[in-house]
Structure formats: C-alpha cells, structure tokens
Amino acid sequence: MHETVAAPAHPPADVAPPRPPADGPLQNAPDTDDPSSGVPFPERPAGAHAAGAPPRPWWRRKAGLLLQLGVLLLAVVALPLYRDSLPDLGATWSSVAHADPGWLTVVVLAVAGSMGAFARLQRRLLRIGGLRMPLRRAFAITYAGNALSTTLPAGPAVSVVYTFRQFRRGGASAKLATAVILAGGVITTTVYSVIGLLALLLDPATQGPALTALAVPAVLLALLVPLLRWPRPRAVLTAPLRSAYRAALAHPKLGPWAERLAGVRDVLRPTRRDWAALIMLATLNWVLDILALLAAAHAVGIDVDPHAAALAYFAAQAAGSVLPLLPGGLGAVEGSMAASLVAFGAALSPAAAAVGLYRLVSYWGVVAAGWIAWLGLHEGPRLSAPARARLAWAGRAVLDGLTSTATLSPYSSVPLVVPAEARRP
Template identity: 40%
Template sequence: MVGQDAVGGSVHPGRRRLKQVAIAAVLVLFVVELVLGWSSLSKAFAQLRAPRVEPLVFALLAELGVMGAYARMQRHLLRSAGLTVSVRRHLALAYAAHSLSVTLPGGTAFSTRYNYRQLMRFGATPVVAAWCIALSGILSATALAVVTAVGAFTAGDGVQWRSLVGLGIALVLVVVGLRYVAHGTDRLDRATRAAVAAVNRVRRKPPTQDLERVRDLESQLGAARLTPGHGAAAAVFALLNWGLDALCLWMCIRAVTDLPVNPAQVLLAYCAGMAAGSITIIPGGLGIIDSALVLGLVTAGIAAPTAIAAVVLYRIISFGFVIGAGWIVWLLVRRHVARDGGDP
C-alpha cells in the first residue's frame, strides 16, 4: 500500500497540472471568443427576446415528429421479426434511449444496452434484439447520407451525377445484402455444418457438437426477415427522422427572421452539424454541433446574430425539451419495471 501511494503521488500531481492547464486554456479561449463575438451575441440575444410564436410551435411539432419517426422505424423492424409492440412503448424507448445517449459520458454504450434490454422485455430474442439495433443504426446513417446528397444536389453545388449514382448503387447493395443475410440461412446450412465440424476438429470434439446451438441462432436470425413492406416503411421513417429535424432548424430560423433563406443551404448546414456531432467527445455534441450549425448557416448567407439565435432555439427544443422528456420517461419506465419486480 505504501508503494502504491508513493507511485500515485509521483504521477497524479502531473496529471492534475495538465488538467488544470487544459481547463485554463479552454476558459481563455472562451473569454477571447466571448469578447470578439460580443456584438453578434448581444444582437442574437435581442432576437431571442421576441421570437415569432407560430414557427416555434411548428418547430416543436417537427421535433415531436422526429421521435415518432424513429420509434416507428424501429417498430417496423421488430414487426419484420414477427413481434408487434405498441407505438407508445416504442416512443417511450426512443425518448429514454436518446436521453441516455446524448447526456451521459459514453452514452452510446448505455443507450445500446438499455435498448437491448428493453427489446428483450418486449419479447425479442437476443439475436433479434441485436439485429434490430444494428439495422436501426445502418438505416439511420444511410438516411443521413441520402439527405446530405439531396441537400448538396438541390443547393446547386455542382455535385456530379457519378457521386449520386454511386450512392444509389451503395444503397441498393446494402438492402440486397441485408435481405440476403436475412433470407439465406437455409442456404448456409451446409457451410455452417462444415464450419462447426472444422472448429470441433481443432477442439478435438465430435463433429456435430454445438451444431444445434448454432442452428438455433440461425433460426432466430431467420425470423428477423426484412420484408419489402416493413423495410420500405422503416427506410421512409429513417428519412423522416432526419428531415423533420432539419425542418425544426428551418422553423427556428423563421422564428427569428423574415429574410429569405435558401432551404437547401440550410439542409446542408444541418447535415454538416449532424456529421460533426458524430464525434462523441462531449455529451450531446455541445459546442461541436452548435459551432458547425452556426458556421454552416453563416456560410449559407445568414447573418451571424440570426444564425446564433436560430441555433440556440433549435438546441433548446431538440436537446433541452427532448432530453427533459426522455429522462422523465426513463424514470417512469424504471419505476414501472421495479414495481413489476423486474431488473430496470
């Protein structure tokens, strides 16, 4: 114990000093930015004092639609596996999991674990739950790429047709690949038997040992077949999930200014902000998403004070309101599970 204390004493002070220097540097940078951008900030605060109510209402409705779209996307994926759960329960899961994801350090891991456990409570098998979560992520990322391509094309930035065709081919390959995996379990039976036998030879076990366990996993995966109807519906809701969020940002801009703004440029700025937010250094992408959005809107020709005011309103709705509602839902679900004697 003495040796550990001595070693700890020689290391931790250096780490503390490094942490203090980093915090001081961030504070200095913040103060410098505050001084340099004070005029824009003061004008932005002035615009925030009297935003137009109607666009704010539509922005809030759009953000509610965002969560509804994500819940319905996941619901269609689960229905593809033969499991029907009410929209209300999927909505509760979407709000709670999203709140865990964007507010906790390493929130993605907490959110994925929570999602997995709740899907199991819905009646999904472990394989189907993992399949649903993975496919939700694939659809969401693909939908953002599609929205970005549409924004770039409509903005007239000279996007080449080759890029759009390449993206389209990639999307088709993803869908075909997923359907092949979902429908191809019978075709893989011989390959599975050969693979299990090869592994058992290395383990010096009988050739068919654990074969039934592997087949059981295959049968569970085979139940999660992405039918054309549910697949198309899930893809549409994945697109709506991003599109309605971009609409929320647009409505926040309309709430603080009447000046004409190019919707395609706003869509591009939004996609840039969401791409920057994928760098999960800070929970919720605080500072990262906001800076990218403001920069994108200013590049689109919006005045800096207006861009700042619009982004503040957007984050209040998309982050503050949704996260607050999500944590309330999480507490209610946790209390309900605890009352039923389950493990929350």
C-alpha cells in the same frame, strides 16, 4: 438525430446474467439449443473485472471524460481571444424574444415527429420479428435511450445496451433485440447518407464536386449490375466478400460480430410493404429534424433555403462527432451550425438565436422528456412507493402527449395486441 449503433459482441463467460425487471422475468428467453443466442449485453456487477486481470488505473477508466474536460477547458481559456467574433448577447436575446410563435410551434412539432418516426421504425422492426409492442412503450424506450446517449460519457454504447435490455423486457428474444438495433442503425445511417448527398447535389457550390465523387461508383455500378445476373461472373465477383466473411468468422474478436450481423437475415424478413414503411420512417426521422432547424431560422427572420438548412444540419452533425466537447456534441454542434447559417447569408446574432431555439427543443427538451421516460420505465433510483407512483404517472402523461402528436404514418391506426405475458400488471 440518432447515432449509428455498433454490432454487439458475445459476452465473456464469467459475466453474470442480467437481473430480472421489477415487473417480472424476461420474456422469450434465448433458445437453449442455439449457442449463438446468448444475451449479448449482460450486466456486470459493480467493480467486477475479468478474472485474474488487475483493475485498470482510474485515469485509464476515465480517459474519455478527462479528454473531454481538457478540450472544454482549452475552449474556455481561448474564449477571450475570439470575443470579437462571438454574437452580441443583447441582439441574440432580442431575436429570441421576437421569434414568430407559429414557426416555434413548427419547431416543436417537427422535433416530436422526428422522434416519433424513429420510435415507429424500431416498433415496425419488432413487429416484423413477431413482437407487437405498445406505441407508448416504444416512445419511452426511444426517448430514454436518446437521453442516455446524449448526456452520459460513452453515451451511445450505454444507450445500445439499455435499448437491448428494454426490448428484452418487452418480450423480444436476444436475437430479435440485436437484429432490431443493427437493422435500425443500418437503415437510418443509409437514409442519412442519401439525404446528405441530395443536399450537396442541390447546392450550386457543391454540386460539381458531388457529381465528380459520384461518377466513379456510378460507372462501376453500371458495369457490375449486368454481370451479377450470370452465375459464373457473380461467383467470381462475390468470392472476395465470401472470403472476407469467413476470415471474420474465424477471427476471435470479429467472429461474434459477423455472426450476429449474418443472423439479422434469419430474424427479420421484411416484405416490400415493410421496406417502404421503414424507408419512409427513416426519411421522416431526418427530414423532420432538418425542418425543425429550418423553422427555427424562419422564426427569427432568417430566409434560408431548405438545402442550405440541410447542409448546416449535416455540418453540425459531423462537427459534433469529430469534436465532442461535451456529450451530445454541445458546443461543437452550436458553433458549426451558427457558422454554416452565417456562411449562407445570415447575420451572426439571428443565426445564434435560431440555433439556440432549435437546440432548446431538439436537445434540451428531448433530453428532459427522455429522463422522464427513463423514470417511467422504472429505471430510476430507489424511491418510496408513493414517489415512484407519482413519477410513473408523470412519465405516462408526458409520453401520452408525445404519442398523440406523432401521428406521422398510416400505420398508427393498426391495432396492436400486446401478448399477455408481456403486459405489466
């Protein structure tokens, strides 16, 4: 449900520092004796650009948006050509109207649980780094960041910057905020790959190719592990990696990225119990989202195996990344997911109904909650004090409800003490 985040780079020297939050200055400012601890995501004033560089033409600044609009226009123009292949709207609506309420409840709870697991994962990483963040604030940051990522052009990059700044405002140092974003992306992406591989191995049609693709790395791993136990072979085998790392540090553009990535180990030192909790939460993040799709299929009467639902889910995720017609993969995700369910034996109209119900909750519902959380974090437009107070109250009420449904791990009962300097007045 969450995209991989890229390592942040060092900012240009002429960029202004981030503005302080409305409720006070940033806590845990970077150490002045560490040149690599500067804020990696400063705010650039509107209209600012590199000193001496001419402003880019508007069409270059909006190239990504123009490309998306062009692809979307092309899809709309070609729509009549595929009219006979589209689902019948009457049959699709009938499937939605007669959906089983029990399975729909499972869809909602699974999506809330998936988001809750990711929020708890980031909160656990912050705790490993020495910062105890309230669960409600962790939920708000997760939902707001997801809304930015899935609704704005260049949303993933905007979401990373926003998440970093919210961690800083919550009391995290620049190093810790960067390390949490990097580590969270690596852990969730790794677990995502493992679950996708297991889904391929469980399906009879893809089991053979998956085993063949795994054979070569498995043999290499079996040969290398014994050699790594001896100092001299280990030095020879790791020499290329050390050389590549030194070359990356010397590169003007890759150097800051490599330096930040290496700094994660200094900030985060998880124990075995921490690793178990992080892996469990990352697994819940993906498994519960797949469960939501499976429940939506069962709600409209589609009998699909769990591994088939997982493959449909991963195919849709890939299509949304490769063919982003709109932010959030709108269009590509729905089409790929419905086509995958049809390939596994579902009729077209019920498959479209299942995908519609799933996306209504997992995308539109989560986006709506995310923008409410964004307002609740005092990031909204300039409003009067009474209007801001009412919006903040509504945001806190929604987040309290979401928090109460996401009791997904035994760590929810651990009392967390918020540092006095990080509390809101």
